[in-house]
Each structure stands twice: as C-alpha cells, then as structure tokens.
Amino acid sequence: MKGFILSFRSEFYKSRKTAGFWSAVILPLLLCLLIFAGFYSRSDKMVMEPPGMILWAQFSGAILGVMGSLLLPMLIVFIGYSVNSIEHKADTWKTLFSLPISKFAVYTAKYFYALFLVFLCLALFVLFTIGFGNLLGTVKPGLKFHDYNMSGTLSQLYFKLFLSSLGILSIQFLLSLLFRDFLKPMGIGFVATITGVILVVNQWKYDYLFPYSHPMLALSALPQRHNHPAGNNPISVDIFTQEIYVSMIIAAVVFIAGYFIVLKKSVK
Amino acid sequence: MVINTDGLTFDFGSQTVVKSLSLQVPEGSIYGFLGPNGAGKTTTIKLLLNLLQTQQGSIHIFGKELKSNRLEILAQIGSLIEQPAIYLHLSGKENLLNRALLLQIGEARVNEVLKIVHLTDAAHKKAGQYSLGMKQRLGIALALLSDPKLLILDEPTNGLDPNGIIEVRELLIKLVSEHKKTVFISSHLLAEIERMATHVGIINHGELLFQGSIHDLEAMSKPAVQIETDNTVDAANYLARNNYTITEVNDTHIFVPYTTKQQMGNINKLLNDMGYNVYSITKQHKDLEKLFLDITQNA
Secondary structure, eight states, X not given: OHHHHHHHHHHHHHHTTSHHHHHHHHHHHHHHHHHHHHHHHHGGGXXXXXXXXXXXXXXXXXXXXXXXXXXXXXXXXXXXXXXXXHHHHHTOHHHHTXXXXXXXXXXXXXXXXXXXXXXXXXXXXXXXXXXXXXXXXXXXXXXXXXXXXXXXXXXXXXXXXXXXXXXXXXXXXXXHHHXXXXXXXXXXXXXXXXXXXXXXXXTOTTGGGSGGGXXXXXXXXXXXXXXXXXXXXXXXXXXXXXXXHHHHHHHHHHHHHHHHHHHHOOOO | OOEEEEEEEEEETTEEEEEEEOOXXXXXXXXXXXXXXXXXXXXXXXXXXXXXOXXXXXXXXXXXXXXXXXXXXXXXXXXXXXXXXXXXXXXXXXXXXXXXXXXXXXXXXXXXXXXXXXXXXXXXXXXXXXXXXXXXXXXXXXXXXXXXXXXXXXXXXXXXXXXXXXXXXXXXHHHHHHHOXXXXXXXXXXXHHHTTOSEEEEEETTEEEEEEEHHHHHHHSOEXXXXXXXXXXXXXXXXXXXXXXXXXXXXXXXXXXXXXXXXXXXXXXXXXXXXXXXXXXXXXXXXXXXXXXXXXXXX
C-alpha cells in the first residue's frame, strides 16, 4: 500500500506540468465557458422564458451532448496515452521497475492516476456546469437558473458517465502501455469511438457490449426516465444500467490482464 | 561475493545473448565489466536488476536469490542503464526529488548528490536543456541518491569530457575506499576503467572470456622490448636475420618479445655494431588495451 501511495504521488509530481494533466482541467473549463458564452449571447432572443428545470436541462444537456459522444472517449485516449508516454519518452520504465517498489504497486498507481484524471475532469464538469449556470442566472436575471437545483442529478449523471468510461480507459491504458507511439492507441481509439457512435445511432442490439458505445448509451438512456417521476425530482438517474455493468467488468478484466502482461514483459 | 551468477543464459528469440555466465563480484571491489558493443553487457545488467526474467541459471546478490528477494535487494542497488532515464520536462532537481519521493529520502540528500555531481548551479534548469554530460551526471546522481551498497553502472562515462571521466573515476574510487561500496561498471573501453578497476570480467558474444583481479590480467600480458632507432624497417629486418622474433614494426618503434635483460643488451650491441642509432630501448608491458583486443578477437 505504501508503494502504491508513493507511486501515485510521484505520478502527480511528474505529470503536473504536462498537457495530459492540464487537459483534464482545461477541457471542462473551456467547454463550459463556450456554452456559457453561447447562452449569454442568445438569452435576449429566447422568446419564452423556460422554467428553471428545462433551462438547466438545456444548459447541461448542451455540455453533455458534446462531451458524451465524442469528447470523453477521445479525452480518455489522450489521458491513457499521456500517463504512459511520460515513461516511454524519458525511457524510464527500466528505472520504475528497478525501484524497490513492487511492480503491482507501480502498475496500479499508474492506472489509478489515469482513472483519477478522468474523474477529476468529470467532477470539474459538474462544478463548472453548476458554477456557470448560476453565473448566467445572476448576470441575466431573465434566465431563471436559481429556480432549480440541478447539482444532485448532474453529479449522478457524471458519475454514471465516469463508470461508463472505465472500459475504454482500461483498454486505452493498456494499449498506450504496450505501444510507444501515439498513433496506434490514438488510431484504434478513434476508429473504435466512431464505431461505438454508429452502433448506438443504429440501435444495434448488442451495442451495450462494446465499451466505446458506453458513454453515449449511458446518456441516451436518460430521456426514457423523464416520465418516470421519483419523488419531486422529475429527472432521476438510473446509474446501474446494463452497459455500466459491462463497462466495469471489461475494466476489471483488462486491468488484471494488463498486470500479467506487465509482469511477463521484459523491459527493453 | 556481492554478485554471484551461475550458468546465467539468456536468449532473445533464437539468438543466445548471454551464455552460461558465471560472474563473481567481491565486496568492496570496482568490477570492470568489459566487452565490445553488442557483447551482452546491457542484457547481463538488466538480468541483474530483474528487468529481464532469468531463463536459465541463477543470480544471487548480497548472498540472496534475486527473484525471491527482489525488493529487498533492489533497495540496496543504485543503477544507471544505458542512457540515463530522465524526465526532460522536469528540472534536474525535480527529477531527483521525484525519485526521492519514491524512495522516501529527504531533500537534504538531493542537494548533497547535486553537489557531488556538480549540478547545484544547474539544479533548476530543465533537464531537456542539459548537455549530454550533464544528463549523464544527473543519471549518476539518481543512482547515488539512496546511498546504495551496490552501484551498477552501464557505461556511465558515455558522453563525458575527459574532466568528467576523471571526476567520475575519482568519485567511484572514493565510494569504494571510504564508504565500502561495491561498484559494477560496464564499458567497452578498457583504458577508461583500468585505472580504477580492482577486478575485471571480459565478455564477448555473451561469453565470459576472462575474470579475475586486474593484477591477474596484467600478469597475462607478456612484456616486450621496445626499440627506437633511426631506421626501424631496416633495423627490424636485420634483427630478423639474426633470429629475433619481431612482433611489430611501425614508423618509430620495433617490438621484440622480452626474455632477459641480457637479451636487451645483445640487441642494443647488435644494432649499434651495424651502425643503427638506437635512441631508446626499454622493457614494456603490453598495454591492456591490446590484451583486451586479443582476448575478445581470438575468442
């Protein structure tokens, strides 16, 4: 456990000045800022003033829409790559594996750091969405953002998105660990993401088995819940749907398989 | 023995890179591990650090089997393999601090090793802007950080200027003589390590061709008589006609295997009588560089 914590802290120390780390922070900020600007400039043209809940749904939906289908998988591809490329580039695998720290701790710390970056990114999305929504409500009192509190639903939604991304993360993490160059994991990730989108759009029967479809599936299942009132909250999020289970199972299997590959792999 | 391998063999695919290697590195030695490029030195070092899995044979370090005591052994080894592994986007000091974090070592030690390798002034410069020699010195600093009992250095003087080579040499000698460390250092240049090594192992095509103390190696080299005359070629021919074996002739010197002092006197007289000017005639040990070449080429 000590080895894991030390390695995890070292991962942060190493990456805090890299694009991999900052992309997880800047992407949510930028995206939320853009949608904020869009809403701000459009607000005068909004003829009828929608109630707070609809407004929140529009605002967060705009962000989620961009994020869920394409950006999240690509961000994961990038994070998986950047966490590993830092060692490929510096040729430091050999030193990592000759430290008096178990290979399992080194591998796990790296994996969980990638996981942490994705989690951080999605958590910031929640934070920025709520922050910018409330800011909109303040600077444009016509938009009744203050009427409704979205934070609970939004947190659940992004948590579900996080769980749905675990499968992709494990696969991309392993690919980036094995391949030194950016093109292979990037290319595979990109093609798989597009395939995932096509599968969902065409409503293929078994799309829930394909990890790259999971983020989109996780979000597309939502409208059905609309007519399903739970208490006084009309948008209830059913977190554990079948694609989430599949995502978690794939993540666990690939994670364990990856460890045995690392164990057997000779460090060149 | 600090390092003791027995019948160590390693194949990359169908190619055997290390053949039944039996290394014996005594405590407190500077063991020069010599061989031409591609002889199997780096592979051996990676085996010693458990970066490559042992296929055949055994490795014992500090008297313990490597694989079953991996972490305990690695905790006492500092290593530098091939080009130093450095995060180029971090400064030299940050590189050391990162390693110190992993090894749970304080910042004071980081400053200490920076001073040892003369990088204190460049500590806050990005490692990406370091010269080759500075990177190498940072690599050595990383190896020294944990104050390990055994240092395994793969060609540590690569890219260093003569001053840097001398500094590293003096540092290693000091570590061994004052701090009772053991150093295992590989090189493809004998000249580079003959002045510090106490023990030598010579490897080529994965096979250990020689192993012993540096004195054993010197003893293997047969002395020669080196003669400097005004006309080396004619003088050499004349000596050959007088039943002397000539091992080498060049523009300035003739070399004849040394037998006795009397023989040197005879050669001198012979050449003088024939009117050759003998500028100098000395007994010389064959230099180790040549011996090294002989050993690695005759194999």
